[in-house]
Amino acid sequence: MLVISRRAGESLLIGDGIEVRVLEISATRVKLGIVAPSEVTVLRDEVLLARQSNVEAARPPMDEQLAALAARLRESIGGPASADRDKNP
């Protein structure tokens, strides 16, 4: 990983068309300004992870696989009666 130190107000350039500027630094956060061509997608990493996770999760699993895992979970949380407890959260 390339590591570069910058102060507030300073920038770095990526390729020909992307500029990342440090706008503000506080105790726990750094505010960045990004100038990039419109065809470049800029995402916070947690958004990308959420998108990828949803795409994976939307795949239909095998019923047998899910039923077996459900049975193990029911056993670990106190038997079949516990499955009804979340009806009235």
Next chain:
Amino acid sequence: MSHSDPFGSARQVWEFPLGLPAFEQHTRFTLQRDERFAPFLFLASAVADSVRFICLPVAVVAPDYRYRLEAKEADLLGLACGEHALDEPGVVTLATVTLPDAGEPTTNLLAPIILSLRSGKGVQAIQVGSRWSHDEPLRPREEPACL
């Protein structure tokens, strides 16, 4: 629309005004139960049958879980902005589950799905700086869970 029971009817539709990340066009979902697969639940798109998420109440896997709602999410749900615990009345907190062909099943605690019974709306609230990840191993626990 107010939902007194999140599982009351297969026709009961939850509005997701923002959709879900990667499924932004899916703004209406139903929450379905099937006793064969309890405690898993199914969040199914009312827009396309092929989109369906397996979910678990977060309390099953992380009873001490807390999450934050940003202002936009809180406004949509009719809830307070800021940190929330799982015991809040009128709120259902779910985590999506991934079952890979090979490997361990995981739950996404980085981006919980929050349903507000009062508003009938839901959001997937992506957490920033959370200690939880999008692929927490799903392991049956030894001690009983409090739902």
